[in-house]
Amino acid sequence: MRRRLLSIYHRLYGQLGPQGWWPGRSRFEVIVGAILTQNTNWGNVEKAIRRLRQEKMLSPSAISALSRRRLAALIRPAGTFAVKAGRLQNFLAFLRKRYGGSLRRLFQDEPARIREALLQVSGIGPETADSILLYAGNIPVFVxxxxxxxxxxxxxxISHQAPYHEVQALFMNHLPRDAQLYNEYHALLVAVGKEYCRSIPRCDTCPLRxxxxxxxxxxxxxxx
Ligand code: SF4
Incomplete structure (x- = not known):
């Protein structure tokens, strides 16, 4: 299994090249992106992040000072903005309560404890929690x-119905615990999913055929 998973990775890396993930200028920006990207495309997230940046709101303290209404208005391009404003505020409340508002303190904690705590935050599921751990914390967790x-x-x-943890275990039980590998592997799979492995697959030209x-x-x- 390890050999097959690595062969797939090397084939993708060789043909598609490094993906440069996760786009974000700071750890906090990565976290904001991970929360805003739920159920929308990345282009819409970029627009919302650009608006936050223009308003100098890309820090935990700046967003914490905003009303939910104002925050929702700023992130409107990301879709379901009222819900996502609530999720950002839930994350910030958690960060303040548990880590004194400090991302440095958050990522100094034990990865398993961080993950468990993130999953208690309303609106943060396993994919978002793992994206935060991997892409903002450089912690080797497969997304x-x-x-x-x-x-x-x-x-x-895997079976199509396999639960999240089972799919994750396929990678984490067979691949080295390497954040850079997991980072690039996930990004390459997204590239394949967008370009080739669509609802109607384009296997003829896909690197994984x-x-x-x-x-x-x-x-x-x-x-x-
Ligand atoms: S498009 Fe076909 S070859 Fe490519 S990943 Fe999907 S199933 Fe595999």
Whole structure:
């Protein structure tokens, strides 16, 4: 399994190159992006972050000083802005209460404790918590998303219904605990999911077609 997962990674890296994730100028900006990107595309998140930056609001203290209404207005381009404003405020309340408002103190804590605590914050699920740990904290936790699930179920490495922790364990139990590897691997899977492994897959030109053929797996025709 380790060999296959690494072969897939090296094939993707070789053909698609480094993805330069996560786009963000600071750890806090990465966290804001991880929360805002839920159920929307990255272009909309960028617009919302640009507005926060223009208003000099990209710090925990600046956002904490905003009313929910004002924050929602600023992040409007990210969609479901009232809900997401609440989630950002929930995260900041957690940060203040548990770590005195300090991201440095947050990431000095034990990774398992941080994850468990993040999952208690209303509106933060496993994918967002793990994105924060990996991309803002440089902590080796594999991020699982819908693209990961679709690609690896089509390649018959997991079942389509596999729960989050099971998909995550596939990677973390077989790959070295390496934040840079997990960072790039996840980003490459997103690139494949966007360009090739769509609802109707484009296996003909996909860099991973070789893996299907090597394991005698018929090409999928649509979401399975
Ligand atoms: S598009 Fe086809 S070859 Fe590419 S990842 Fe999806 S199932 Fe695999």
């Amino acid at each position: 699982v998303d819908a693209y990961t699930r679709r690609i690896f179920s089509r390649h018959r490495l 070789w893996d299907l053929e090597h394991h005698g797996i018929p090409l999928p025709v649509k979401d399975s």
